[in-house]
Amino acid sequence: MKKLFVVIVFTQLSIYLKCEELKYASIDILGGGIVAGIQSCFSQKPTIKSISKAFYKGCIGGAIQHSSKLLIKQSALNNNFDLVWPARICNSLGTSIIYNASQNKGLFDEFYMQFYFMYLKYDVKNNKFNTKVDIITSVNSLYMCINNNYKFNFIKSLKLNVLYFDNYEEQEIKPYVLGRAIGNSMYVVKQKFYRLDNEGNYYEIDKNLTVRHEFIHILQYEQYIPLNSISIDKLHIKYVSDYCLLNINFGLLYFINDKIFGYDNNIFEKQANYYKK
Numbered sequence: 001m002k003k004l005f006v007v008i009v010f011t012q013l014s015i016y017l018k019c020e021e022l023k024y025a026s027i028d029i030l031g032g033g034i035v036a037g038i039q040s041c042f043s044q045k046p047t048i049k050s051i052s053k054a055f056y057k058g059c060i061g062g063a064i065q066h067s068s069k070l071l072i073k074q075s076a077l078n079n080n081f082d083l084v085w086p087a088r089i090c091n092s093l094g095t096s097i098i099y100n101a102s103q104n105k106g107l108f109d110e111f112y113m114q115f116y117f118m119y120l121k122y123d124v125k126n127n128k129f130n131t132k133v134d135i136i137t138s139v140n141s142l143y144m145c146i147n148n149n150y151k152f153n154f155i156k157s158l159k160l161n162v163l164y165f166d167n168y169e170e171q172e173i174k175p176y177v178l179g180r181a182i183g184n185s186m187y188v189v190k191q192k193f194y195r196l197d198n199e200g201n202y203y204e205i206d207k208n209l210t211v212r213h214e215f216i217h218i219l220q221y222e223q224y225i226p227l228n229s230i231s232i233d234k235l236h237i238k239y240v241s242d243y244c245l246l247n248i249n250f251g252l253l254y255f256i257n258d259k260i261f262g263y264d265n266n267i268f269e270k271q272a273n274y275y276k277k
């Protein structure tokens with residue numbers, strides 16, 4: 001019955017999604033399964049049964065994570081940020097399912113969510129609330145706070161659940177960097193940039209595209225947090241693993257991807273470019 005469910009999900013996806021979408025959807029779905037499968041080996045004695053159980057539950061989490069990117073693509077149609085919060089909740093729900101699957105818990109036993117520089121956990125079963133400080137987000141935001149080139153944007157931060165900064169540096173050398181996301185923080189440059197259209201006229205690049213691109217990276221960052229028990233949690237450093245989240249997983253995966261395929265073919269970049277418009 002469970003296998004049938006997975007087959008139905010994949011068949012439906014292959015029918016309804018365009019080829020490129022199917023590729024990105026598969027990466028998210030299988031990625032969720034693989035993360036949960038690997039992670040389950042650390043939380044219990046691994047058997048074929050336990051790994052495959054975590055895998056298929058992780059695939060469900062991955063599918064939910066993927067729907068958050070579809071919401072961002074949908075919001076691009078109206079060029080607004082109305083669907084950003086639903087997308088964030090969707091992504092967190094998917095990540096929570098992967099977390100729960102990897103620990104052999106019920107799909108909805110615990111809910112995890114990235115909230116600005118904090119990482120929240122709600123234990124639904126025991127009605128317990130716990131919070132960790134996201135080190136990468138905090139350090140990067142602190143750096144931008146004390147650097148005169150960046151200004152905190154309160155409204156955009158509220159809209160995106162991201163520590164959002166405007167960057168006032170002027171760039172003269174191509175290729176231009178229009179924005180960057182690190183952890184749950186990001187910046188987008190204020191400087192205006194222009195491109196030539198097919199008729200030879202210049203038009204201003206829409207910065208909302210950059211915001212959505214960077215936002216997809218932020219969703220990707222959250223997606224791979226469940227792999228964390230392999231890194232920081234297992235080190236059992238007093239206080240660090242209890243109160244701090246050090247999520248280097250996405251950065252590491254991004255770096256490996258970059259080294260193998262290069263920036264233009266980096267799968268995370270291609271995904272961000274596809275769902276931003």
Ligand SMILES: [Zn+2]
Nearest residue numbers: 213217269272
């Ligand atoms: Zn990018």
